[in-house]
Amino acid sequence: MSYRVGIVGATGAVGQELIDLLYARNFPMESLTLLASSRSAGKTITRGDKSWTVELACPEAFDNLDIAIFSAGGSTSTDLCPEAAKRNCVAVDNSSAFRMDPNVPLVVPEINAEAVRGHQGIIANPNCSTAVALMGLWPLHELFGLKRFFASTYQAASGAGAAAMAELEDQVRSWVKGEPMKAEQFPHQLAFNLLPHVDKFFEDGYTKEEHKMLNESRKIMNLPELRASTTCVRVPVLRAHSIAINAEFERPVDVVKAREAISGFAGADLCDEPAENRYPMPIDFSGKEKCGVGRIRIDSALDNGLALWVVGDQLWKGAALNAVQIAEALVKLDAVAVSV
Structure with a gap:
């Protein structure tokens, strides 16, 4: 299977690394959608022969995504991660917004990859x-x-x-x-x-x-x-x-x-x-x-x-790489579907 993936905060330092890592690690993507705030929406990002127009990060943006990796700050995650989950899109969040929530797995795949099975639409990435x-x-x-x-x-x-x-x-x-x-x-x-x-x-x-x-x-x-x-x-x-x-x-x-x-x-x-x-x-x-x-x-x-x-x-193990590894664990353990 391949998956429809989104990156929220795609124009930031971690967002740029996420793009490169998803391709470098051959993540099974049907499509990649780049999302950001109104300040960055409309910008063009290019990698080799691939180009994307950055879209506005809003609730409706997750309607056609399976996995969204967030790296846009706590307030954005607080607002939009639950919206993604409602739309059956798993949110992998780099901010601190949900890390200590008892209902949200906090995952380092080399240690507790199995924890992704218990997600209810949101998985937290730890502090760097x-x-x-x-x-x-x-x-x-x-x-x-x-x-x-x-x-x-x-x-x-x-x-x-x-x-x-x-x-x-x-x-x-x-x-x-x-x-x-x-x-x-x-x-x-x-x-x-x-x-x-x-x-x-x-x-x-x-x-x-x-x-x-x-x-x-x-x-x-x-x-x-x-x-x-x-x-x-x-x-x-x-x-x-x-x-x-x-x-x-x-x-x-x-x-x-x-x-x-x-x-x-x-x-x-x-x-x-x-x-x-x-x-x-x-x-x-x-x-x-x-x-x-x-x-x-x-x-x-x-x-x-x-x-x-x-x-x-x-930027890698402290953020982007760990998030991609979480997405890989979701795929490997057949846990992409949101169960609320």
Whole structure:
């Protein structure tokens, strides 16, 4: 079978990656419809000999679609995902709008692909940092039993969209020319700087992004008692997030076995030869499907602890790729039909 697929937010950074990935992975498409807001409707997008006119994202746009992948922000998803579901179109949503809804599966296909069977028309894609971190944590959890973890993220400008990436590039050019740097996408200059601030702050001092790491990890891994503490940092890197993780497990850990588990996991690429200066870096894992895992060592402060470093492309595994993999799981498990 082939399917009628739509992309909501097709002109954005993730939307552009979705187009390329659907074709690169040979997703069985009868047709592809590109949707966006009134600001972008009417634009033309071209890939090779294929061209599309971007259509307005509205409820009626889903009447003739089987699967719609959303990457247009929470308000758009809140309004239109239920409309898609009403029209028997499965909504795969990249925003945070439905992630913690108990009736909506939150899916990382390498971990819980079977969860797509329980959808009622909407499936949520996790936050970018959560998806990347779990590519290192899940195989270790299966081996040793994850109890808690601490994480510090090093998040690229790509996590804030195409305009943020362009601003970082503009700031670097301005610095080279000795001109003032403009900061509009972030609260401060990002070039040659670090911002310990991703998303809004809550009263407990953590940001929304930091809360997502704990709450989403619990749901995806089915570990309701999991404990985690995260500090999310925006760094002057264009693409691919990096995460330093210190994890404590229920059972005694072993570095050799940990490396074997990472090597055998579908979502990870073991890159751990420190003596040869080989470890995951954003520059090497941009545009790659797998996330790099390295610097695996016994943690010196935690019982049954391991320290590790995970790097993954925010626009791919952190967003577009995971969404396409969810769509692939729907097809493989014959779960495209909406059951309300």
